[in-house]
Amino acid sequence: TQLLEQSPQFLSIQEGENLTVYCNSSSVFSSLQWYRQEPGEGPVLLVTVVTGGEVKKLKRLTFQFGDARKDSSLHITAAQPGDTGLYLCAGAYSGAGSYQLTFGKGTKLSVIP
């Protein structure tokens, strides 16, 4: 079973602060996805990264895929209360069926006004 280690598990910060969430594995990903899930809702896809070293930006969110495609990070600049939620990374592993993902346990982010 492939494992995705996500850290930190919980994060509580003040509005306006910056934060970074990490997703790591010993295995190589064919693609890595980030989702945000709010209470009572299903996860919503934020971004997919495919190429080693790739950086994608979504407004104040910056996603980076490691050069070796084994790790990824999500950086939020000037966090706002609307960023509160559970952030999940999910990896599709090289060699696995393209529809098979492994999810990390998530980072529960609380942004305090």
Place this chain on the structure above:
Amino acid sequence: SAVISQKPSRDICQRGTSLTIQCQVDSQVTMMFWYRQQPGQSLTLIATANQGSEATYESGFVIDKFPISRPNLTFSTLTVSNMSPEDSSIYLCSVGVGKGSYGYTFGSGTRLTVV
């Protein structure tokens, strides 16, 4: 991307009973996926449902406990059978965004509590 309607959104059930969860997609899709999200845990794939064939179950999940129907390309059901408190969880259906490796769209989930 596709829009998924999932119901019920939540239910409280007696142990030993069964609950059927429905997912309707607004477009035709080849594969639909069923996940479980236990409290404080991440998402675990239960099975992949293909239209016209039996679902493919992941390790630890069996058809007798989680029978799945896929009568057409826009609809699927998951039944949680003979429920116990350990089945209390959020159940989610999803479909791929384009090719599956590029992401999933999820339904809003069914929060099941077994008492």
